[in-house]
Amino acid sequence: MEKGGITYPEGFYASAVHSGIKQLEKKDLSLILSKSPCVAAGTFTTNQFKSYSLIWSLKNINNPINAVLINSGNANTCNGKENYQHTELLAKELSVIIEKDTSSILIASTGIIGKPLPHTSILKAMPELVKTLSPANHTLAAEGIITTDTILKQFHTSTGIKGKHKEVAIGGMAKGAGMINPCMATMLCFITTDAVIERDALQNALKEAVEKSFNMVTVDNDTSTNDMALCLANGEAKNKTIRTGTDEYNQFLSALQTTCAELAKMIASDGEGATKLIEVTVKGGWSIKDAKRVAKRIAGSNLFKSAVYGAYPNWGRILAAAGSVNAKIDVNNTAVSLCGVRVYKGAPLRYDEKKLQETMKSVKKITVEVDIKKGDFCATAWGCDLTEDYVKINKE
């Protein structure tokens, strides 16, 4: 098996096992390990209720990082303070096995809220987890972090930045399948790079990349109690240190943005019960904030999402969602295109509704373009259609 995903950059190893949190022998525990300590950057949920795993990682993110332990099936959230000690215990035990500092280990969790973390089964599984570490196991690791996801989410790319023997590379994996729903869906993203880069530069780049990718598949700043995006840089490419503002920084940022955007789109199109990806681009925003707000609101409108599922070109629902946002909009000149067909410009436009319905039925990605005619700012948001299956999945 080839290197790829999170093991695509130099010096990263991955593994996953079934520790017993999930049923049916499903992988539920993944590990990422770097041969040399990493500079780490992270973005974390804004939800006021936070997972104990996330609280641990927040506390240690600025240390040199050697490994990231991820479990699925249990959120380790709102389940009682003792679970923070159990989380610490996991880090301690892992640090002993890999012979590193406890403070060099990050932890992430996803799954059901309010259940005690089965730390003893996780502890039991650790030796096997470490024993099976390999650059070839990136797909296994991607499998170990999913919950209701139906597709594995991995991506890797080269940055074009010259290192000593190789180009600086970036790899990533993510989980998340509930973005269809504005109120709760854990998004986890783990990105690795062999770049030599300053911590500030890495943090700036990750923050900007996440803003334009993962944060545009969630709606109204609702984020899960466990959302986390981590980026580890282990310096194995031995390139000239990347500093904010330099050409190399911009090269690195654009590769990181591509990585995040690709993973974000995989998450949106894998929304629970979803059959189609919705991509909403808003132009003419008075500010970037305005453009983002409108794009997110449209991508998150239950009525529009249902219409997309029914291949029903109801552009009225697009306008109504747009108009309900606190953003500057020129209501007399706003223009709307649906799947490339211009349907509205201050007033309804003539178009072949039958044909547009056929298009909406046949394509996997529904593109919406709205020009609110107030300025030059632009933003893109992603969502997916709302189906009976979404309800089926979430009522249980």
Add this chain to the structure above:
Amino acid sequence: MEKGGITYPEGFYASAVHSGIKQLEKKDLSLILSKSPCVAAGTFTTNQFKSYSLIWSLKNINNPINAVLINSGNANTCNGKENYQHTELLAKELSVIIEKDTSSILIASTGIIGKPLPHTSILKAMPELVKTLSPANHTLAAEGIITTDTILKQFHTSTGIKGKHKEVAIGGMAKGAGMINPCMATMLCFITTDAVIERDALQNALKEAVEKSFNMVTVDNDTSTNDMALCLANGEAKNKTIRTGTDEYNQFLSALQTTCAELAKMIASDGEGATKLIEVTVKGGWSIKDAKRVAKRIAGSNLFKSAVYGAYPNWGRILAAAGSVNAKIDVNNTAVSLCGVRVYKGAPLRYDEKKLQETMKSVKKITVEVDIKKGDFCATAWGCDLTEDYVKINKE
């Protein structure tokens, strides 16, 4: 047939006909007429895209009002500027038939966005509409304003305020069945009273009553392009004029609040595809804003709404929704009750999950109580469960 609903107060008449906007001979045009001119108050959508009918009513709300014309099946929104002239035409024609000023007629619409208003069929139907006016036709009128509603929404009450020969009365009817969905669902409410009341007092009372009722069944300030609540006071009770701040004002306000709250609950429990009403009460808010925000967010959470449909006591989704709001919350002491069962208080509480599931299955109203332990403010929001039928209804 008895007086009731909007004809319960003295001197109001109602009627409804099928004008041809809807299929299958369904009533699609209603009229409310007062024997004497009314002081009117209104609250209107905050959506930036507004129905031409609503724009007309906004323009005339401060005039003495004799009649309100309401059509269902067509929103008269985003359908081209010429439709404003057609709206004016409707008011003109009706004013001629009832021999009143054009400026004394309000108009409201609900239905699909972006289609030309079929004003000629509406004009044709007007004579019949006026001819059939009667205090007994309040239920017919309630029928003429609905769209996807499955139940008619009417309420009336007495205020306890003495008039010359009778107590001051309040009656109302409403439509709206999409409140389950945060992004678009027209809510129309028409309230009549025979009170003698100052315009300012009436406007203040309506604003406050709507804030605590209809505005608590919508989420995140999303409102339809057509939302409107109107209150007409024709003075037929000949009571001592009600002024803001007096005891009579408070009596009137509380009766008006009851009317709005009852109609609001009917709307929430009649959510598209809904099987259960969700009532979320948030205590311990640092401010009324905080309490409202949290209550609305929980009532609007797709994940929680789906869980309610599945009778699945997933209180984690309640906390996650609460924590995602920009409001002060004491995360270490927040307490949650579901259907009267205390399930969380800073940590999970022991409770009989089987029994709670049975309760959730059997009751029609799911009550949620969350104490965020930051202050003394309290707010209640209403929603309903999210079902496969909601998607079925809205994909077409």
